[in-house]
């Protein structure tokens with residue numbers, strides 16, 4: 329872990345006794361109290377704490393829901409209604425869980441965009457970044473299976489359409505795709521059997537996520553945090569101890585975010601969902617317009633933009649998997665986009681592209697919507713595969729400050745000058 | 748092992764290789780039940796076949812029944828609909844296979860290969876879009892039937908003709924024809 333003098337001094341005989349046997353308090357102190365954090369972190373750096381908070385919230389509310397939920401095709405829908413109407417505070421806990429999933433993703437998207445902007449994926453943070461992509465994939469799997477649980481019309485048809493993506497393998501090896509899909513379903517169509525196994529996995533995966541988050545934070549604390557300048561911590565004056573500085577900033581950011589979150593939980597809990605999911609699943613009738621949850625829309629737009637089934641599926645999965653290679657696709661020697669005037673334009677174009685794809689994913693798959701989805705899908709891949717490597721080589725960056733301290737003090741910041 | 752000559756394997760080499768092989772094969776074999784348990788179970792496979800009485804279905808009407816948890820479309824086609832289907836040159840079709848579960852995959856997708864001889868007005872299909880599994884519209888009178896008068900899948904816009912063949916959109920295959928036989932003149936058995 330990042331080397332710094334430990335200021336941990338066990339005070340009582342008991343803590344000394346512990347320290348000689350399992351120095352867990354020493355480790356926590358070293359990693360989360362006097363851990364050196366760059367003094368110039370902005371509010372985008374509070375998203376990490378936010379994500380940890382939401383993971384805990386989802387696990388706690390999820391375990392409570394699991395005490396009342398019944399994972400069978402016959403009872404699932406009614407048991408969720410039972411939670412909302414009869415269980416004491418069931419409405420609240422269910423709303424926190426359902427809206428929580430959305431805000432979890434919102435925080436994750438900001439967190440990822442921050443990493444892209446400040447070049448946080450660049451050496452020596454490649455593994456840290458890849459672990460992040462793994463967490464993102466696990467989150468998507470978890471949310472997808474969680475969304476099946478209320479067993480409404482959207483649940484059922486989302487499961488049908490998404491699991492059927494694997495049938496595209498039939499185009500390569502005839503019959504194999506169908507075998508995979510029937511294996512996932514445990515039958516010849518989506519059924520209660522499918523619901524039951526999704527429930528088991530929905531319970532499991534968040535704990536897998538927690539494990540990978542542990543590795544993610546470990547990797548972070550080995551190399552240290554990036555910061556808006558992209559410079560390394562070079563002298564003690566570049567850093568402040570995590571507690572109280574970073575911790576308090578995290579708490580303030582968290583409070584503001586949770587305020588917005590609470591607004592949704594209490595006043596518009598269904599705003600981010602679909603009315604159709606309050607109709608019980610009917611395997612014999614597809615709703616006229618099926619759309620995934622908002623956080624899947626960009627990928628859904630990519631899937632539909634491509635007229636070939638197999639290629640559409642490949643494009644959709646590679647749009648996410650490509651992120652793994654970003655550390656090597658970006659050839660620039662400057663980390664932070666702050667000092668990259670040309671790339672900055674492309675960065676915002678990329679963000680616009682993802683948002684536009686999200687908008688188009690919610691529209692019917694016809695006419696101009698498909699045309700635009702194709703344009704933006706093309707830019708999505710061009711950005712990662714062409715713009716990142718080429719701009720990195722061609723661009724001359726703006727001069728970098730000599731140190732974090734210099735960058736901060738030039739702006740006349742009131743940040744503490746101690747240490 | 749430096750003290751032994753590399754060419755002559757000794758007893759310890761044998762034990763190492765045997766133990767590794769045993770553990771490797773054992774782990775692979777033990778994995779299979781855990782994978783296979785997810786496949787359709789015995790009760791799901793023991794699929795009941797169903798009988799459907801076609802007498803009440805008038806020309807131009809369609810009914811949907813459920814078989815193996817899947818919707819089955821049964822349409823009593825009008826002579827115009829049959830004619831529209833037989834008229835299509837096979838080269839215009841996106842999927843050349845009849846997709847009839849009772850016929851080999853190679854069978855051309857002509858209308859007669861997707862119906863029963865002398866019963867060409869009856870079209871029996873698995874009502875699941877071959878794209879990503881939605882249920883196409885077109886069964887009820889006022890449904891949108893798509894550009895080719897058969898079925899239209901609203902999920903991602905696949906159009907099927909009056910023989911249930913894919914004509915436009917992302918779906919790769921024609922709607923499948925399930926295994927069925929006529930028991931009497933107006934009674935079919937599916938499965």
Ligand code: HEM
Pocket residue numbers: 383386387388389390391392393394397408422425426429432467470471472474475476477478530531533534535537601
């Ligand atoms: C990464 C963490 C998690 C995410 C992103 C997540 C996401 C979701 C989503 C999107 C839903 C559907 C909500 C709706 O629209 O009704 C859901 C439902 C559910 N989840 Fe989770 N979940 C997580 C963790 C957990 C855990 C750890 C458990 C159990 C221990 C759990 C138990 C449930 C149950 C029982 C439901 C069904 C009740 C309902 O639909 O409100 N979840 N989850």
Ligand code: FES
Pocket residue numbers: 876877878879880881900901902903904905916917918
């Ligand atoms: S599922 Fe029918 S068009 Fe996609």
